[in-house]
Amino acid sequence: MTSDASAEGSETKTPEQIEAEIERTRAEMGDTVEQLAAKTDVKARAKDKVDETKARVTQKVSGAADQAKQAAPESASQGAQQAVTAAKENPEYVKLAGAFAAGTLAGWILRGR
16 A cells, blocks of 8 residues: 555646646636536526516517407497397397396395485
8 A cells, every 4th residue: 555655646746737737627616616506596597587488478468469459349349239139129128127127226225225
């Protein structure tokens, strides 16, 4: 064992070689630390993901709003026309619905007194 230890110790380095080795090691460690910090920065990665998702959702909502604006006037007017047509074709149902609404309203008013 002593011969191995003496063999390792027999290798001598100049101060310049030692300093150069230290600088290389520092640079390697610095790169490793930067890579680890980037991987473990959960807050920054989450913020990036939120920003990306927010942009995607905003784009979809904008497209859906445009579609709704284009479709709504036709749908609303068609629905109103259907209601008017149904009321004209079945006036007794309209009278029954009106009587029911009036009765319900009268009941609420009388209970409140």
